[in-house]
Amino acid sequence: MNARALPTGWPWLLVLLLAAVVPLFVKSGYVFDVAINVMIFAIAAYGMNVMLGYAGLLPLAHAGFFGIGAYAVGILTLKAHWSFWLAWPAGVAICAGLGLLLGLVAFRTRDDVFAIFTLGVGVIITQVINKWDALTGGNDGLNGLAAPTLGGLSLGKPGNFYELALLALALTIFLVARVRSSLFGRSLIAIRGGEDLARSAGINVYTHKLRVMMLSTALAGLAGGLYAVYVGFLGSAITGPATTFTILLYLLVGGVGTLAGPLLGTLIIRLLQQSIQGLQDYQYIVFGPLLVLLVLFFPAGLSGLWARLRPARPARVKEVKGAGV
Template identity: 45%
Template sequence: MRSFPASKWVVPALLLVALAIPLLTDNSYYLNMLIMIFIWTIAVSGMNMIAGYAGQLSLAHAGFFGMGAYTLGLLMAKAQMSFLVSLVMAVALTGIVGAVVGMISLRLKGHYFAIFSLCMGVIISLVIEKWESLTEGVRGLLGIPIPKIGSFEFSTVTSQYYLILFFLVLAMFVNRQIVQSLVGRTFISIRNSEELAEALGINVMQSKILAFVHSTVLAGLAGALYAGYLRFLGPEVASIEHAFEMLLYLLVGGISTLWGPLVGTALVMAMMQLLQSWQDYRMIIFGPILVLIVMFLPHGIMGALARLKMKRQSVLPETIDNENRVIEKGTTDRRLAGGEIDA
């Protein structure tokens, strides 16, 4: 038995399919749906980095998502800054605030940290809603200009699709490099046992802050892209409900897996859209499906596939060894029968 030889072509094939979709269809509904999946996948991948790999469940990501969105919107609409400058400043601001929040909150552990991060998300949401002189409050922030780089305007759905796809690929590439590096292994060791990691000489606090900042940066990036795409913002963009939705996407797709955020976000959002016509019964239908997924796939879809692959790889050496023993035994028997070996 051998592993599937074409597995290394899966990622390039998926990327080619993603690049070809706007060329194959001009249906704006499907493109809008994919754009929203890409944006939320970036945010969920940030939650995955801190919760899945570093083992710290943060529920503040909706707040950081809203912070990134409003920072870009305010800089472009009121300060008349360019899209790229506003995007960089939105990401930088969420990272700085994330570092400050992380230095305070990461001194807590377990559910205490989760509750504290939830409170921080609520505070950010309240600031966005109540600071009407800056954010326009419940009236919403209008007039965000069309994203523009140089002389090129991202005024069409197709151009926005490719812009956000670029940042999704970039975010997933950076996450992959981190996970496969010494930094990623450090995060995993902290997740498994903080005491053991500290005994091995790892600066646990510094590593947890690094993971938290990276996760907030991705949430801020997703929020900024969201603002540049919709060009209208309301306080609900930072609603705490979005944090639980991101957690749902992550659990369904597979926590602590690189592809889990994309698979979970795409699957759940697609299912919700398919059940749109049954608006009154949508959650009644979706609820049992979610319960079944959690019961039979507790590690998510990609987590289950990863465990199945590991199980097959662990069985493979034993199978090959048994096959070799059978072959050697058959050869010996034939040689004995032919008189090549003295009895």
């Protein structure tokens, strides 16, 4: 297999293999709960990262698409009696299609106007979910979402659902890594550097932005579908701006535009949230100053800090036969 097909090589494979055998040694439901939530929201963070980190576009409707993916799975399984294994990809496809429709309008704006426009769309999504009682349950939400089964095996058990979430995360990392190393990913980075310059290089900016919007919203829907059946209850609060800004916080802490950043930032912040559960109403008072310090001193996040601390590899010098010293 081509080494480029693997996300940054063997360290990622080692991490994923070690994570896969965790259920053999860990039996704590609390540990599984934290790990599953980290993986679900890391997938959503990767979705935001392909927009913000690669294309330089800030999608503030991200939680709305997370919620659409979750509600799609909830509605299709509860009301249409679909299997989760059909409802989940359907939710991803719905999010990608709605992302395309949003992009057709939103990409006629640029920079701050784009961010404000998508923030407004996110608020509209929350209001629609909150008010459409017949479909979404409105303020009461959707209750009783059943855990999926696979060949008679219930994935409701924490260890089994952990493996499903890990597989989804691994596929997400693989996909994002391939996008980053592809011509499409390099074109997105060129767009981030300047749309006019990218156009002059022959890049179809509008088409590339539509494609990355679809990828971003699809990953948000992928995470949302997992969240729906894991939690078993859905309310409109998960679609609001607070969830979007929390995912953005994960990126800023981990490192925007990096491959490890979304997972690292989600892990760190979720662990901090668990450690200060008694101060949940005041957690952003704690996170606020920390985020300011991070942006001031480590603007590339923890992944950027690691890159700075890691010793540079010495350049290889090819030996030339017969060359003097």
